[in-house]
Amino acid sequence: MTPTIGGTRTRGRPARRRRSLLDRIRVFQRPEPQARPWHGRPDEAYRVLEDARAVLAQGWIQNRWFVSGPAPAACLVGAVVHAARQGGPGDPAVKAGPALDYLWDAWQESRGLGGAGIAAWAAPRELRMARVRDLTRWNDQRGRTREEVLGLVDLAASRAIMAAVRGG
Structure with a gap:
């Protein structure tokens, strides 16, 4: 044959x-890794943001992440990480991620640089770390006030609520 x-x-x-x-x-x-939507996560991001807001209302600081003691306080990112840790079992970095994404998108929106962003999508680790640095620098800027920080958290929380209502 x-x-x-x-x-x-x-x-x-x-x-x-x-x-x-x-x-x-x-x-x-x-x-190529495909970004996946955080289905069902806007409500979790909202809970973390609300808990972070309570931490910041109690005590807000600059140039550090946390201060413990009789008057505990945290910066913006520190409050989100603390809130994620208090939210039950699981990796706090993973639980804090969507809330940090909503915060970063809200910060961009407050600066007039776009709208809703991609908070509904899983951000790669490197991108999320860059966002954490951006938010930390913003928090630590001279002249920044607690009211501005709380306002950003409120804007991010409202975006998470809207995303949850839309279904993710």
Whole structure:
């Protein structure tokens, strides 16, 4: 039997189909990670933001994340991380993530740089860390007030509520 391509048997085995160049290249490509929506997470982000607001109302600080003692206080990001830790089992960084995304989007909106953003989508770790640095710098800016910080938390919480009402 003459070897052929396309399914004719050669020596008791099916002949291999010849792969195109594109098929051969795809073998070496890693699939791009797809961002997934945080289905069901806006309500969790809202709870973290509300708990963070309570921490900030009790005591807000700059140039540090936390101060414990008789008068505990936290910066914006520190309050979110603290609220996520208090919210039950699970990795606090993962639980704080959506709330931090809503905060960053609200900060962008307050600066006139876009609208709702991508808070409903899972942000890659590197992007979220950059956002944490942005929010920390914003919190620590000279002249910043507790009222401005609480206002940003309120804006982010309202965006999380709207997303929850829309269904994610």
